[in-house]
Amino acid sequence: MRRLVSGIVILGMSILAASAAAQTTTAPAQPAQPPPMTNLQIYPKDTPRPELVATMQGFAQALGVQCTYCHEGQAPQFDFAADTKRTKTVARKMILMSREITAKLPEVTSKPAAEVTRLRCATCHRGVAIPRLLPDILTETVNKSGAAAAVQQYRDLRKQYYGGQSYDFSENALVPVALQLTSANKPDDALTLLQLNAEFNPNSAPTYGGMAQAYLKKNDKENAIKNFEKVIQIDPNNQLAKRQLEQLKSSK
Ligand code: HEC
Numbered sequence: 001m002r003r004l005v006s007g008i009v010i011l012g013m014s015i016l017a018a019s020a021a022a023q024t025t026t027a028p029a030q031p032a033q034p035p036p037m038t039n040l041q042i043y044p045k046d047t048p049r050p051e052l053v054a055t056m057q058g059f060a061q062a063l064g065v066q067c068t069y070c071h072e073g074q075a076p077q078f079d080f081a082a083d084t085k086r087t088k089t090v091a092r093k094m095i096l097m098s099r100e101i102t103a104k105l106p107e108v109t110s111k112p113a114a115e116v117t118r119l120r121c122a123t124c125h126r127g128v129a130i131p132r133l134l135p136d137i138l139t140e141t142v143n144k145s146g147a148a149a150a151v152q153q154y155r156d157l158r159k160q161y162y163g164g165q166s167y168d169f170s171e172n173a174l175v176p177v178a179l180q181l182t183s184a185n186k187p188d189d190a191l192t193l194l195q196l197n198a199e200f201n202p203n204s205a206p207t208y209g210g211m212a213q214a215y216l217k218k219n220d221k222e223n224a225i226k227n228f229e230k231v232i233q234i235d236p237n238n239q240l241a242k243r244q245l246e247q248l249k250s251s252k
């Protein structure tokens, strides 16, 4: 076994030697050199290309996009220097904005510069190009296109992004949206969203609490009671639900 291993090593070494010899005698068959970078306006002009490309890969990952999102052309024929895409121009200003905010943090937090958090693209973007909170997205859709459209949108986003960092799919995201709908006198829309929430989070006390509020708005005491009872079953220390339940039962 030992002899075999050393045989392989010797064979390997002689191949290395042969290829070294080949390189000194013939022109090396190198891949085409990337063109020099000509349009760096933010990063130093002498930034080594691998370093810049690593930064770029960071952008792409932070925003959940490909290089083509900001750059003209398609692999392998990119025109990285061109400033034709709006997104590239925005990205330059985003770099400056992030630096400006980071520079203000020591003053704002009364911490030494070395201790403040550096604001990075991903700090805000978290894997999407337009970083918006899920409750805001859904509220807008309910108001523009109705609750059914918001439910579909939630399902689509969940399918695409669940498990990632982009959106909060926990039990908490839909409840405030629903409570707002109830106060805006749209309890049926609220119930539609809360039923969706219960489908994914069947043990979420705030979800049934939200349903109880929506039924109260509809003057449906029976269903309000049922839902407050569910809240207390899941969360026996919920004093607010207990009080509301008692009130409802005594006024029945
Ligand atoms: C979110 C937008 C964005 C994405 C995505 C992005 N870039 Fe860039 N890229 C920029 C900006 C902005 C600059 C200019 C930086 C400056 O002015 O200093 C740039 C510059 C470059 C340059 C230098 C071009 C030159 O000649 O001046 C290269 C090379 C480059 N990007 C490669 C890439 C690659 C490879 C990817 C994909 C992994 C990528 N970029 C993804 C925004 C982006």
Ligand code: HEC
Binding pocket: 059, 063, 087, 088, 090, 091, 094, 095, 098, 119, 120, 121, 122, 123, 124, 125, 129, 130, 131
């Ligand atoms: C302080 C939070 C924050 C940071 C940090 C941040 N962004 Fe943004 N960025 C936003 C917000 C918010 C928007 C969406 C604006 C809007 O509503 O159109 C946005 C939009 C963009 C867009 C335009 C998207 C589009 O399609 O209109 C690009 C490109 C972008 N950011 C790139 C970057 C890059 C690259 C970085 C890191 C250098 C970065 N951003 C850092 C908050 C941030």
